[in-house]
Each structure stands twice: as structure tokens, then as C-alpha cells.
Amino acid sequence: MDAQQLKGHLDLLLLATLDSGPRYGGQIITDVQSATGGYFALREGTLYPALHRLEKQGFIAGDFQVLPRGGSPVKVYTLTASGTEELKVQRDRYEQFSGAVRGIIGGGV
């Protein structure tokens, strides 16, 4: 994977991941990796600042919880109402981006 390739698309991926249910950091990394066939291998230094950005913007909400299986409390992130809206916006923006790229590499124009 190319690091630069991910820039500008990470927020979309995180919002979309949380759209299917709340998760904590380690889970997000695992799920993103498995959902993309191992293509996106997020690092902690990538994930946590991104989560904090999204939380600051009110798109997701973090809450420390103790899991049923015990262990230390983990910070579980949940998509908020405005986060659902933002997901829709970012999805549309990605479709525009994707369509624009196809317009060049696809048509040979």
C-alpha cells in the first residue's frame, strides 16, 4: 500500500467502518485490514490522531468501556447522527473523485 494513496480518504473509511457498529481502536485496525483483503494496514500513529479529529468534529463519540471478556477499559467509538450525515457527504465526494479518475484512466481521454 502507498501511504499517500490513503490521504484524504481515511476519514471516509473510518466513518464507514463505524457505520456497521461501535468499535475500539484495535478492532478498527483488524476490521479494516480484513475488509480490504489486507490492503489497508493502518498504524496506530495513523488511526488515533484520525479518531481524535473525527471526535473533535463531533462525527464520532468515544467512551471508555470494560468489555465482557474483562481486561483494561477500551475506548469504544460510536458514529453520531452528524457522523452519519458526514458519511453520506464523504461517500458522495468519493463517488465524484472515483468518477473523475475513471474519466481519465478509463476513457483514455
Add this chain to the structure above:
Amino acid sequence: MDAQQLKGHLDLLLLATLDSGPRYGGQIITDVQSATGGYFALREGTLYPALHRLEKQGFIAGDFQVLPRGGSPVKVYTLTASGTEELKVQRDRYEQFSGAVRGIIGGGV
């Protein structure tokens, strides 16, 4: 358009654009913009450094020419053989990237 969205994909767009024929700077900007319905509006400060990168890597070759319509000489860039190879590689990489994104935002997983 989001600036960050373009990161890591610009080289692909430039190679693909030159794949349909040699062009000079101003032409590339115009063609990319029209081929994407105005979505990608490249700036000079974005284009020229990128062209120099690609030229340094041997993927494109620049040559000053005087156009039939006269005027100052313009630097016409042509896709090289290794540039054609690179285009194929980058195209595949984009397909992987796109598939990975779809795996997350599409399936809702």
C-alpha cells in the same frame, strides 16, 4: 475538490493523460479539467513539480518545441516506454485501492 484527495493519484492521472498523446503544461491542465467535468483543477504549482518528478524517473520526456501557431516554445511531454509500463502498474494499483475502498464503504462491513 479536496487537495488531500489527489495525493498519491496525481502521477497516474498525468501518465494516463499523456497516454493519449504528447502535450504541454497548459494543455494538460485544460484536458484534465475537461475530462473530469471540472472536478480536478490542477494548479501550476502542482503540475510542474509533478512533471519534473516523472521526467526524472524517466517515465516521460520533455522537449521544447515551437508550435505551428507560433508563440514562445512550449515544453511538450511524451510518454516513454517505461512510462507506459509504469502506467500499467499504477493503473493496477489504483484498481486495488479502489477495490479496497469499495470493500469498506460498499459492503457496509
Add this chain to the structure above:
DNA sequence: CCGATGGCCCTTGCTTTACGATGCTTAGAC
């Protein structure tokens, strides 16, 4: 009871790269 281990969370500095603004060079018009 106490130290070691591991998972999870967070932070700091680095690197890459698109962008904005600015300047230079050349050719043609007057």
C-alpha cells in the same frame, strides 16, 4: 505477594506532496 508480559491508548517528530504566490523568459505587437 511481586515482578514480568501483553494489549490498548496516546504523543512527538519526520517525510511526502499539493497548493498559493511570485518571478523569469521568450515572442509578437505597436
Add this chain to the structure above:
DNA sequence: GTCTAAGCATCGTAAAGCAAGGGCCATCGG
């Protein structure tokens, strides 16, 4: 000779993912 315009090039800035390191807490082994 002077002036204008198009195209080419460059410098500084900012955004964001990455690598590396540190701290905390619960569990495990001695």
C-alpha cells in the same frame, strides 16, 4: 525600443499518514 501575454519554473506553507517510543492496567507466573 517598449510593452504585453503565455508558458515555465521555484520557494515557502500546510495537511496528513507514518515510525517510534512511552505509559497504564489487567492478567499470569514464580
